[in-house]
Amino acid sequence: MEDYVNIFVRSIFIDNMIFAYFLGMCSYLAVSRNVQTSVGLGLAVVFVLGITVPVNYLLQNYILGRGALGWLGPQFVSVDLSFLTFIMFIAIIAAMVQLVEMLIEKFSPTLYSSLGIFLPLIAVNCAILGGSLFMQERNYANIGEAVSFGLGSGVGWFLAIVGIAAIREKIRYSNVPAPLRGLGITYIITGLMGIAFMSFMGIEL
Amino acid sequence: MSEEKKTIAKEKLFSAKNKRLLSDPIGKSNPITVQVLGVCSVLAVTVQLKASLVLAIAVVAVMGLGNVIISLLRHGIPPRIRIIVQLTVVASLVILVDQVLEAFVYDVSRQLSVFVGLIITNCIIMGRLEAFALNNKVWPSFLDGIGNAAGYGSILLLVAAVRELFGSGSLMGYQIVPNAFYEFGYVDNGLMILPPMALITVGIMIWVHRSRDKELVDVS
Numbered sequence: 535m536e537d538y539v540n541i542f543v544r545s546i547f548i549d550n551m552i553f554a555y556f557l558g559m560c561s562y563l564a565v566s567r568n569v570q571t572s573v574g575l576g577l578a579v580v581f582v583l584g585i586t587v588p589v590n591y592l593l594q595n596y597i598l599g600r601g602a603l604g605w606l607g608p609q610f611v612s613v614d615l616s617f618l619t620f621i622m623f624i625a626i627i628a629a630m631v632q633l634v635e636m637l638i639e640k641f642s643p644t645l646y647s648s649l650g651i652f653l654p655l656i657a658v659n660c661a662i663l664g665g666s667l668f669m670q671e672r673n674y675a676n677i678g679e680a681v682s683f684g685l686g687s688g689v690g691w692f693l694a695i696v697g698i699a700a701i702r703e704k705i706r707y708s709n710v711p712a713p714l715r716g717l718g719i720t721y722i723i724t725g726l727m728g729i730a731f732m733s734f735m736g737i738e739l
Numbered sequence: 740m741s742e743e744k745k746t747i748a749k750e751k752l753f754s755a756k757n758k759r760l761l762s763d764p765i766g767k768s769n770p771i772t773v774q775v776l777g778v779c780s781v782l783a784v785t786v787q788l789k790a791s792l793v794l795a796i797a798v799v800a801v802m803g804l805g806n807v808i809i810s811l812l813r814h815g816i817p818p819r820i821r822i823i824v825q826l827t828v829v830a831s832l833v834i835l836v837d838q839v840l841e842a843f844v845y846d847v848s849r850q851l852s853v854f855v856g857l858i859i860t861n862c863i864i865m866g867r868l869e870a871f872a873l874n875n876k877v878w879p880s881f882l883d884g885i886g887n888a889a890g891y892g893s894i895l896l897l898v899a900a901v902r903e904l905f906g907s908g909s910l911m912g913y914q915i916v917p918n919a920f921y922e923f924g925y926v927d928n929g930l931m932i933l934p935p936m937a938l939i940t941v942g943i944m945i946w947v948h949r950s951r952d953k954e955l956v957d958v959s
Contacts, residue, residue: 554934556782560862617838620856621830628823657822660860667853713949714942721942728935 538682545686551661552694553728558661562695572699580688582656583665586630587684588677590623590666623666631657661691761886769890782937784854788911791899793847795892801832802864806884809872825868833858898940906931
C-alpha cells in the first residue's frame with residue numbers, strides 16, 4: 535500500500551508530466567486561457583491516463599515484452615515483440631479514447647458535454663503516450679502500481695494546467711512588455727512554477 | 740490550360756516559392772516560437788547539445804519522409820480515417836528511426852529514452868501532415884517537412900547550446916569555458932541543468948524573436 539501512495543505522490547509532484555518532462559505542452563499552452571475549459575481537459579487527461587496506462591501495462595507484460603508470450607506455450611518464450619511497442623501503444627490509446635468517449639456519451643451525457651471536444655484531442659496528447667512509455671521504461675511491479683502511476687501523472691497534469699490557467703486569467707490585467715505577451719510570459723511562468731514544484735523533491739513516503 | 744502547364748513546367752526545383760517553404764518555418768513561422776506546435780516533450784533532452792542534435796536529425800528524417808508518404812497517398816486516403824493512417828505512417832517511421840539509433844548510437848539512444856517514441860505524438864508532425872501534405876504535391880511537401888523540422892531543430896539546438904554552455908561549461912561534451920575562469924572563482928550555473936530553465940530560456944527566445952519582428956506580437 536505504501537508503495538502505491540509513494541508512486542502516486544511522486545508522479546504528481548516530483549516527476550510531474552509538465553514541469554519535469556514537458557509532456558502535453560501543446561494542449562497545455564493552447565487550452566489554458568480560462569480555468570473552466572482547462573478543468574475539463576485536465577479531468578479528461580486524468581481519466582484517460584488512468585485507463586490507458588494499466589491497459590498498456592497488460593499489453594506490455596503479456597504480449598510485447600521479451601518472453602511475455604510465454605503463457606502461450608514454451609515455444610513462444612524466446613519471442614520479443616518490443617519493436618512493435620510504439621505502434622501498438624498508440625493504437626491502444628486511440629482505441630481506448632474512442633471507447634471512453636462512447637461510454638461517457640451513453641452513461642453520463644452531462645459529463646460528455648463538458649468533456650466533449652477534448653476527448654478526441656487527447657489521443658495525440660504527448661502526456662498520454664508518454665505515460666505509457668514511462669510505465670514501460672520504469673518496469674512497474676504490478677498493475678496496481680501502473681494504475682497509481684497513471685492516475686498520479688494525470689492529477690499532476692491537471693494541477694499544472696489549472697494553475698497556469700488561473701495565473702493567465704489574472705495576468706491579463708498586468709503590464710507585460712508587448713513582445714512577451716501571450717506565449718512568452720506563459721513559458722516563463724511555467725518555468726517559475728516548475729521551480730516551485732521542485733521544492734517537493736526528495737519527499738519519500 | 741496550356742499557359743498553366745507552361746508555368747508548372749517552368750517552375751524550377753528551387754523556385755522562390757519553394758525556397759520560402761523551406762526558409763519561412765525557420766524564422767517567420769517557426770513551429771515553436773510562433774505556431775506553438777511541437778513543444779511537447781523534446782525540451783527535456785536539451786540538457787546536452789549532442790542528444791538534442793541526434794533528436795533534431797531524427798525529427799527531420801521522420802518529418803521529411805512522413806510528409807512525402809502522406810503526400811503520395813493523399814488521393815487514396817479516405818478523409819474519415821486519415822488520422823489513423825497518419826498515426827500509423829508516423830509510428831512506423833519512428834520505429835525505424837528508433838532501431839537505427841539503437842544500432843548505431845546506443846548510448847545516446849539510452850539517454851533519449853522515451854523521447855524518441857514521443858516523436859509520434861509531436862503535434863508539429865501531425866499538424867504539417869494535416870495542413871500541408873494532404874493537399875500538396877510531393878516535392879513541396881518534402882520541403883515543407885524539412886523546413887518545419889529544421890525550424891524546430893534550430894530552437895532545440897539553441898536551447899541546448901545555452902543550457903550546456905552555462906550549465907556544464909561545455910559544448911558537445913568538450914569543455915569550452917577555460918580552466919583559468921574556474922580558478923578565478925567562476926562557477927557553472929547548476930540551475931541551467933534543471934528542467935524549468937528550458938522553459939525560461941524558450942520564453943526569453945520568444946521575447947527576443949518578437950521584439951525584432953513586430954508583426955508577431957500577440958495583441959490579446
